[in-house]
Amino acid sequence: MSENEKLTEERIFEAAEIVFEEEGLAGARMQTIADRAGINKALLHYYFRTKDHLFEAVFTKLAKKMFMKFTPIFEKDLSLEEKIRFFFREHITFMQQNPKLPGFILNEINHNPQRIQKLIKNIDFKYLWLTILEHHENELYKYNLTEETLPQILTSIASMSVFPFAAKGILEVVFENLGVDFDKYIELRKEFAADFVIKAITR
Amino acid sequence: MSENEKLTEERIFEAAEIVFEEEGLAGARMQTIADRAGINKALLHYYFRTKDHLFEAVFTKLAKKMFMKFTPIFEKDLSLEEKIRFFFREHITFMQQNPKLPGFILNEINHNPQRIQKLIKNIDFKYLWLTILEHHENELYKYNLTEETLPQILTSIASMSVFPFAAKGILEVVFENLGVDFDKYIELRKEFAADFVIKAITR
DNA sequence: AATACATTTGACCGTTTGGTTAAACCTTAT
DNA sequence: ATAAGGTTTAACCAAACGGTCAAATGTATT
Numbered sequence: 001m002s003e004n005e006k007l008t009e010e011r012i013f014e015a016a017e018i019v020f021e022e023e024g025l026a027g028a029r030m031q032t033i034a035d036r037a038g039i040n041k042a043l044l045h046y047y048f049r050t051k052d053h054l055f056e057a058v059f060t061k062l063a064k065k066m067f068m069k070f071t072p073i074f075e076k077d078l079s080l081e082e083k084i085r086f087f088f089r090e091h092i093t094f095m096q097q098n099p100k101l102p103g104f105i106l107n108e109i110n111h112n113p114q115r116i117q118k119l120i121k122n123i124d125f126k127y128l129w130l131t132i133l134e135h136h137e138n139e140l141y142k143y144n145l146t147e148e149t150l151p152q153i154l155t156s157i158a159s160m161s162v163f164p165f166a167a168k169g170i171l172e173v174v175f176e177n178l179g180v181d182f183d184k185y186i187e188l189r190k191e192f193a194a195d196f197v198i199k200a201i202t203r
Numbered sequence: 204m205s206e207n208e209k210l211t212e213e214r215i216f217e218a219a220e221i222v223f224e225e226e227g228l229a230g231a232r233m234q235t236i237a238d239r240a241g242i243n244k245a246l247l248h249y250y251f252r253t254k255d256h257l258f259e260a261v262f263t264k265l266a267k268k269m270f271m272k273f274t275p276i277f278e279k280d281l282s283l284e285e286k287i288r289f290f291f292r293e294h295i296t297f298m299q300q301n302p303k304l305p306g307f308i309l310n311e312i313n314h315n316p317q318r319i320q321k322l323i324k325n326i327d328f329k330y331l332w333l334t335i336l337e338h339h340e341n342e343l344y345k346y347n348l349t350e351e352t353l354p355q356i357l358t359s360i361a362s363m364s365v366f367p368f369a370a371k372g373i374l375e376v377v378f379e380n381l382g383v384d385f386d387k388y389i390e391l392r393k394e395f396a397a398d399f400v401i402k403a404i405t406r
Numbered sequence: 407a408a409t410a411c412a413t414t415t416g417a418c419c420g421t422t423t424g425g426t427t428a429a430a431c432c433t434t435a436t
Numbered sequence: 437a438t439a440a441g442g443t444t445t446a447a448c449c450a451a452a453c454g455g456t457c458a459a460a461t462g463t464a465t466t
Contacts, residue, residue: 024227025230040414040416041455042455045454046414106309106369106370110371113375159367159370166369169309169312172316173316173323175354177323180354185354188355196355199402201402234424243444246443248424253424
């Protein structure tokens with residue numbers, strides 16, 4: 001019963017993750033999710049009252065899954081360069097396993113920015129910056145890292161890893177034309193992106 | 204009459220551009236487009252038979268508008284460094300005027316990759332590479348530019364300019380927390396991105 | 407075995423959606 | 437003036453959609 005319940009709710013949730021990720025909130029159909037979970041459509045509403053409830057649950061979990069991959073880097077005891085290399089390796093590997101996640105999250109946030117607000121509103125970015133200051137005080141000059149350059153540098157790092165997946169649909173077509181394999185390109189990117197960024201920010 | 208026809212069709216098309224760009228194919232409603240164009244819904248189907256027809260027309264125009272901004276750089280008579288600076292200035296300025304375009308196009312292509320195929324299938328990327336070889340033969344070594352690094356470098360350039368707009372919804376919330384203004388960040392990015400890339404690829 | 411309660415289903419409901427139709431309207435050519 | 441043909445509209449349609457309901461089924465408690 002409680003065993004079975006977990007199973008059913010889990011099956012629904014997993015089906016919803018796949019369908020929402022593929023079709024988006026507007027494109028997803030409750031019937032499709034029910035079919036994929038192998039259950040009646042009414043049972044969907046028994047566990048998650050409305051489509052919005054179900055989507056909210058799925059989105060929150062997936063968004064956290066995504067952003068959680070960003071923060072732990074700040075806490076590691078590594079040099080800045082090692083942190084950058086570590087980030088690209090870990091983050092790109094994670095996206096290899098969830099290639100549709102970046103596009104899904106970016107799109108849904110653009111369609112409804114309030115959704116992300118409550119997820120990251122309680123993160124204190126100023127504190128994060130102070131942590132960097134503290135841990136890497138002697139490296140700041142070497143990398144020309146100031147409070148002013150920080151937004152540019154951080155978004156550059158994020159873009160280098162996220163963009164290839166957010167633009168996967170285009171890149172695969174372009175690469176085919178060039179005889180380049182997308183998966184190999186991604187594998188190479190783990191190191192290329194790290195080299196690229198470190199070279200760019202080192203004085 | 205023919206004057207009026209142009210006007211009506213144009214009004215519909217412009218309304219459709221806005222609605223599709225904001226809501227996406229799945230989220231857009233024909234009624235919303237009709238309202239925005241100030242006409243009857245039936246008139247929509249008189250000019251563009253189906254929703255898919257209308258979307259196809261809008262998407263093709265917008266996608267071309269976007270990709271057209273990429274190609275002319277190859278033909279300019281500038282040094283590689285000047286080309287990179289020129290690209291970021293022009294491309295980011297274009298996106299400032301169409302901030303929702305990148306997210307829209309990326310998302311729709313991910314949801315239906317065939318759509319982009321016929322748009323860029325006839326572009327010969329190998330030829331583009333040969334053009335670069337020819338125009339910048341003596342600069343290739345300086346920038347460590349080879350047929351193998353080209354995909355990594357080109358996607359890095361694209362990501363540096365496109366990502367901030369594709370992730371606008373997230374960045375605006377994060378920046379608010381940091382006391383950073385998105386528009387000022389974008390203005391600064393035109394030069395930062397160029398410096399960043401040139402520094403990264405110069406030996 | 408009987409009660410109570412949670413789970414699952416098929417049938418159903420009201421609304422929204424993309425799309426159609428027949429008639430009204432407008433413009434132009436004769 | 438009127439016939440002809442393109443343009444615009446209100447009313448309508450069938451299908452798809454999110455959501456509900458009462459009944460059926462399963463499960464644990466006494």
